[in-house]
Amino acid sequence: MNYLASIIEAIQQETNTGTICELEIEGAPICYIEMPRGDLAKEIIQLTEAVIESVKDGNITPLKVYISWVCKLRLEQGVKLADIMLLFDLYEKSLKDAMSQFLKDDLVSLNRYRREIDALLDRARVYVSEYFFTLYEETVYKQFEQLRTINEIAVYLTSSLDLHEVLNFIVISALRLFHADCGSILLLDETSNLRESITTGWQDIHSAAAISEMLVCTTSLMDIEYKDVISEQMRAVFKKESLSKVKLIKLYLHELDIGVLIIGFRSMQQMTPIDQKLLETFANHAAIAVHNAQLYGDADLKLKQRIHQVTVILEQKRAIMHCMREGVIAINMDGYIDLVNSEGQRLLGRLDNIIGKHIWEVIPNSRLPIVLKTTQAEYDQEQEVGDKFIITNRVPLIVNGAVIGAIATFRDKQDVKILAAELVGLKSLLESMRAQSHEFTNKLHAISGLIQMKQYDKVVELITLMYKTQQDLVSSIVRRVKDQATAGLIIGKISQSSEQGISLRLHPRSKLLALPPGFSSLSMVTVLGNLITNAMDAVASLPAERRIITVYIFEGRKYLNIKVSDLGKGIPEPYRKKIYHRGFSTKQGSRGVGLALVMQEVKICGGTISVQTHENEGSTFCIKIPIR
16 A cells, blocks of 8 residues: 555656646536636645545545545535536546556556555545535535524514614624624614614624724625735724624615624634525515614504515415425325425325325325335335326435435426437437538538539439438338337437448338337337447447348337347346346446336336347347237
């Protein structure tokens, strides 16, 4: 390990510089591309130092310390987990490239050390994912807690008309909510001058007024840090109060200026954009409360108006929940439903009130109680509900480390299929156009040459032949395959394979008038597209005479038969039982989902799939879909 650490130390300059170059070549993540180069270089240097320390110590602890810092910083900046992971990938590539150059004469050591780096960075990635999601959950929980506090403040403020009591509660709540050390509210008097109303936590009760007199609050929110203060008078106030930062929040309602809320911090605290927004929301509540306390003297009238405002906010939240395009249903720890929106009731086919009923009484095959027990989230799961199939996500609700319930969001699978079908059709069209563009560019060069040679008869002959060949191909396929999505996929794949020097042929006896019920165009495109793609990969590296793929589609009386044959290397015996497992693949960089999706679609419609394969001779996938 120490020798590996010395190697990384020796190549750290190349690694760090290479990572920045890889970022610029990739053009992503944008958040890192837009960082000042000095900050970016410093962060990558710190990553390299953490890797070196982890290698030296023989454990991942130094790398975890670095990752914890980066995840927290990036989450506050709104950076996605995928962007952090992409930076790790680019860094790993740069590190391995530098190692390859350094150990080019010692391949045995190179391979061993590359495996050690793989293991270390894989553990780091796992920790990144776990820690990032932990931080994300904490952030969401913090936001819920802050919103709960805001609601508590709103409720309290509606119950009091005493202006002094309201102002005092606002200042104390601001200190508690934003972890400030001192605060004040200054209200505008009849002459539009600010006067002290409430001060808490200051060494000198006039310090807040002194700060407000030296500043013109031109925006709704102002940040003043000690290092940025130019005025000697202001610096004196900061020193006297031992302040590192002050926030001035303008209180106004419908363009009516009410006053200023000032909170001071004696230690540096980083406020996230969400905290800033929350502060503005808090200021809005405070402004409303102060204005009402100043304006109204009748307690009953004041209470009614505040209740109305809270009701509007709650109705807005309820309206947002019920106008979502996804169904939402939540249960408590005992499995009883405590939340469902309108779309959820529609998808479940329930018009009655199901709040308070057990989830299994409404959805007998629901897995929400299982999610409660396992605390494991489940994403993109297919589920049958009544006469519908839905795509659902199930997540446990965890507060302070304890599970308090579970929530599921779901959409009609048919809606997802319609959208996916549009995307698949567009992708097939783009692939076909790209391949044809490449092919026609070559033919245009030939036409240009003939024109320069003044062989005009040959030009006409070539153009006629090109048109006839393309029309014959399209007409032949459309005549035998009536499903437009399937025909479009085959045409696109023929163009794509031709560009790669592969001969993709539709068997002359193929015939398809209509797809069976329950086997949609999207299902057909998923099945046939993945089989053809795998066949193209299987023959891509073989000699020209073996780069041949045959597609056979025949609609019989009882079954729709689909066969895709290639002359590839075949499937080795140990892999034949694993090829349909999600995540299994023999291709470098593949996610192993193609044949898993094929198997899923075939099973849903009650079909069968089999493969005939011989090593170094090729494979034939045979699918039978029942025609009901």
